[in-house]
Amino acid sequence: MVKRRTVLWGGVATAGALVIGWGALPPRQRLRTGQPLPTAGGQAALNGWLKIGADNSVTVMMAKAEMGQGTHTGLAAILAEELDADWPQLRLEMAPIDDIYNNLATVVDGLHFHPDNDGSIKAVAGWLTAKTMREVGVMMTGGSSSIKDLWLPMREAGASARAMLVRAAAAQWNVQAAECTVQAGVVEHAAGQRASFGELAALAAQQPLPGKVVLKEAAQFRLIGKPLTRIEARSKLDGTAVFGIDANPPGLLHAAVVMCPTRGGKLLRMDAAAAEKLPGVKKVLAVDALNGGTGAVAVIADTPWHARKAAATVTVEWDHGPAAALSSAAVYEQLAQALDQAKGFGYHQSGDAPAAMQGAARTITADYRAPYLAHAALEPINCTVQFKDGAATVWTSTQVPDLARAAAAKVLGIAEDKVEVRQLLLGGGFGRRLEVDYVAQAAAIARAADGAPVQTLWTREQDTQHDFYRPACMARFKAGFDASGKLVAWDNLSVGQAIVPQVLGRIFGLPGAGPDKTTSEGAFDQPYEWPHARIAHEIVALPLPVGFWRSVGHSHQAFFKESFMDEAAAAAGQDPVAFRAGLLQKHPRHLQVLQKAAELAGWGQPLAADASGAKRARGIALHQSFGSIVAQVAEVSVAADSKAIRVHRVVCVIDCGAAINPNLITQQMESAVVFGLTAALHGEITVDKGQVQQANFHDYPLLRMADCPRTEVHIVPSAEPPEGVGEPGVPPIAPAVANAVFALTGQRLRSLPLRLA
Incomplete structure (x- = not known):
């Protein structure tokens, strides 16, 4: 029998006393999304962290960015451990933007208490900060917090889905749930009945979310603590992995930018007559300094080479700003x-x-x-945006998808729910992609592209010289x-x-x-x-x-x-x-x-x-x-x-x-x-x-x-x-x-x- 630890996540147990007030309650549950997860091809969503397909696949909803640190593999293993899934069953899908995916751990750790401090003030501050971030926080990958932040939510998600699958099997076989066991993606009963997750998924999704979940003891782990192969390794080896720079929607145009050489400067005036006459050029425009970035001139063209060639011919005059005399x-x-x-x-x-x-x-x-x-990530700054019919799609490698969405929406003058962010792999981040200046800039450029998607790509020099x-x-x-x-x-x-x-x-x-x-x-x-x-x-x-x-x-x-x-x-x-x-x-x-x-x-x-x-x-x-x-x-x-x-x-x-x-x-x-x-x-x-x-x-x-x-x-x-x-x-x-x-x-x-x- 696998020993498990019971976790109450719907409320707090009290000994003869009624706890009153929002501040005394734990952070709200992190299992249900505000909107149902999108499903396709016979999938059933059992909670906000996983979907099970009729083909017996288990799709883990990934709320953290993968930038080489192995987060996707680690988090998938945590969920699969409590689900008792077979490792080859697992698939990944980037999670939608939702409050259950907010990062609580980084902000709590950002409170300036000494690690040895075990006082009540620290405990209360951490408690209230976690509660607040659950409601109004940020979906963020940073602060070495991904595993720490989702250690319990991913385990609870797997354990609750496992319980729903067991209940579905018990109802189907007319037996007691306690008589059923789960191993490697299969539910079994002592009398000989057995069913795969895929066969039970639709019925399991109709089961109520359990009010409590029981987590394994460490001694029973099969996946946690094991040197599992990285889940994205094959795609990186065979070249099918898609990074931000690989975004290639139909009809893609390309933008090159010329930015003020002084960090934080802005454009005073430009002469783009020569650039506009060059082959492949669609448009030349000025771009404001957005979200802490630097003012720029952008050239939209058929190819990156045409855009870069034309950008070099634009004559510009800059306002070098407050940093002009800095040494x-x-x-x-x-x-x-x-x-x-x-x-x-x-x-x-x-x-x-x-x-x-x-x-x-x-x-x-x-x-x-x-x-x-400087951060000097090997993948230079880039972002692809399409603005069409009052809605936008953003393809980018980012550590903060919800902030990227908000930045694009603000620049385009539309509601945030009109912006879809498609998160792609990061060719390094190191904190640079916690910023949204490049997303705002790309959105401003795409606004001028008459509905076509545009990829804005910085040179290595621009990446180095326009960093935070x-x-x-x-x-x-x-x-x-x-x-x-x-x-x-x-x-x-x-x-x-x-x-x-x-x-x-x-x-x-x-x-x-x-x-x-x-x-x-x-x-x-x-x-x-x-x-x-x-x-x-x-x-x-x-x-x-x-x-x-x-x-x-x-x-x-x-x-x-x-x-x-x-x-x-x-x-x-x-x-x-x-x-x-x-x-x-x-x-x-x-x-x-x-x-x-x-x-x-x-x-x-x-x-x-x-x-x-x-x-x-x-x-x-x-x-x-x-x-x-x-x-x-x-x-x-x-x-x-x-x-x-x-x-x-x-x-x-x-x-x-x-x-x-x-x-x-x-x-x-x-x-x-x-x-x-x-x-x-x-x-x-x-x-x-x-x-x-x-x-x-x-x-x-x-x-x-x-x-x-x-x-x-x-x-x-x-x-x-x-x-x-x-x-x-x-x-x-x-x-x-x-x-x-x-x-x-x-x-x-x-x-x-x-x-x-």
Whole structure:
């Protein structure tokens, strides 16, 4: 008998007391959509997450974007587990826009509470935030939240559908439902009757949704925890996978854009006479700066080549806007001034840091810096829109389909229910496709196409130079030690732009208010048991637009924090692993991850020189982000002539709670190491006269295959609920490399990208 856990999702059980008021109730059910799911070919919808066909196929309604992270495979496995479906039965279909698919987890996690905080204020705030997001939230893929957000809804959907199938079989056979069992897509009765899901689907859909569902115990999982093959792998191998850039509706036209070279600028005037005379050109038009984007001229033509050729002949005059005088030097000067003058908003305080610092026998201090970064996804920005007969269809790769729909509807002046969004695979996202500027721009262009569908496609240069960048940031640290070398005080102030207020402004037209957790995440929300600590951030206003970038604030704050942690260890005369371990005595999960990474990497054992005679050293970093704990050890050498840093080996240990699919976790850790190393060794966006200086991969390079390290991933077994995986592997790699460089050369690298003098 499979043991299951009962979940009441229709209300709350109370012991002799009546709970009154909306605020006391849990978030409303996430099983029924507002409108019935569309069905075809003998399908029956059993709830908002799955349809079963007469051919015995099980179609999972997918509410999250697939951009290489394996979300579709992981979520399908969770639902199939509780449904007791056979894995080959499963199919995927992108979910319609509906409130049951809103992302609750990301916004709840965005509340600026320390992970160790288990107080009632945090609990109530999270409860009310989840309830609110269920009603007025956003369908979003981001924040490494897909599995975490849908862990229970997908299980409940599978379990409730399973119960309906069993009831249908019991009614058909005139037996008790408790006498029936389910395995691999078949319902059976002890007397010998058996029926496939497909045979029972129509009758099952007529059964009422059960008031409670019973979930499996972890020991009975057949699919969860197994290295299942990615569900979209075959289509990517045989070329049938359809990404945003592959949209090709009948009669497709193509648009090329010329955008103001200064980010945020707009068009003053243009002369399109020459372009309009060229072959294949249908129309030339001006496009406003929409949703935080940049003003542009667009050329619609028969082919991408005709459009691009004609766009190059348009003469334009620009209003370069408030960023026209901006330079990288000015950015860092302003950040440095803020670092000297500001006190910042305090995100975490323990004890009395100023007094402890004043009474310390010894103190050390250091400043760190990180640059702007572009997303540089391999699929450049694109969107295809058809506006015809007062309705629109949008084909795009997006992380926010409902916001994309709203942006298109606003530009076209129609109701949102007149816009159909067809979500396609993403050739990388990393947070860039949380924005809707490109959707609004494409809709504005399609409005002028007389009913024909138009694909707007940016060049690589436009993608790089018209991004919403990872913020530049600076941080100042100070540590105090007593006479025996024990750390007694920790002070950290960082300065930089805030992302959330900008996003609220350009997408919703709302003013940002209150602290933005993303500015200080990775600094204040860490497990270290500092006796006295103060961690703060000061928001600095700058004209270059910023956005969510893979691992967001953790991406640079981890570099700052873990590098200075090594500095503190050196000042205390302790081994970096032992020093960290001493500050984790009340955090056994973190301590286990740290020690396992050190063990697997051979920490403390001598390293032989490589074939060229170059010496090697190891560096370590530990970081918690998106609910997961990751430690990485980097094995590094430095070229004697060029001083180039080479990373040969990375040992990565992760505790992400329950491992839904070990293959996907390993792939994401390997991906994160390469992504993080690209940023650590090469990534830097610079600005001169308001214009981004980098354009393509020749001056904004990716890590090459030949330079990728051997990456060894170890997943810590856990019975805890699943946490984030897509982003947590990025933050530790830069400090691990920097700490290895110090161990090898004695030189502290406090600025990204990492370069030796």
